[in-house]
Amino acid sequence: MALAKDVQKNTANNVYENARPCLRKKNGNYHVIYFYLTGSQVNDMFSCEEKMTTEVNQILLGLQNDGYEILDVQLRPTFEDASLSILKRKVFLLSINYR
Numbered sequence: 001m002a003l004a005k006d007v008q009k010n011t012a013n014n015v016y017e018n019a020r021p022c023l024r025k026k027n028g029n030y031h032v033i034y035f036y037l038t039g040s041q042v043n044d045m046f047s048c049e050e051k052m053t054t055e056v057n058q059i060l061l062g063l064q065n066d067g068y069e070i071l072d073v074q075l076r077p078t079f080e081d082a083s084l085s086i087l088k089r090k091v092f093l094l095s096i097n098y099r
Helices: 002-022 050-065 082-087
Strands: 031-038 070-079 091-098
Touching: 002 031, 002 050, 031 050, 050 070, 050 091
Parallel strands: none
Antiparallel strands: 031 091, 070 091
């Protein structure tokens, strides 16, 4: 399980590093950045979604470590990817408002 979590952290860190050029300069204004995420296979409706929790927390940690203030985080279901439908995975849009 620890190996899977490390992979998720590394993936999120890579996504954040690639998104860095999209971040606006710190100027006191509100800004937004979007990411697509896929959830894990749904086994239990009342359990922690560890994959997305780890990935989102790593992205938020990267923003905060770079000195940004997180104002709002929203996760919206967008669609079910046909290639992932057998696994019952959905694609989500993560929006992070920051300054």
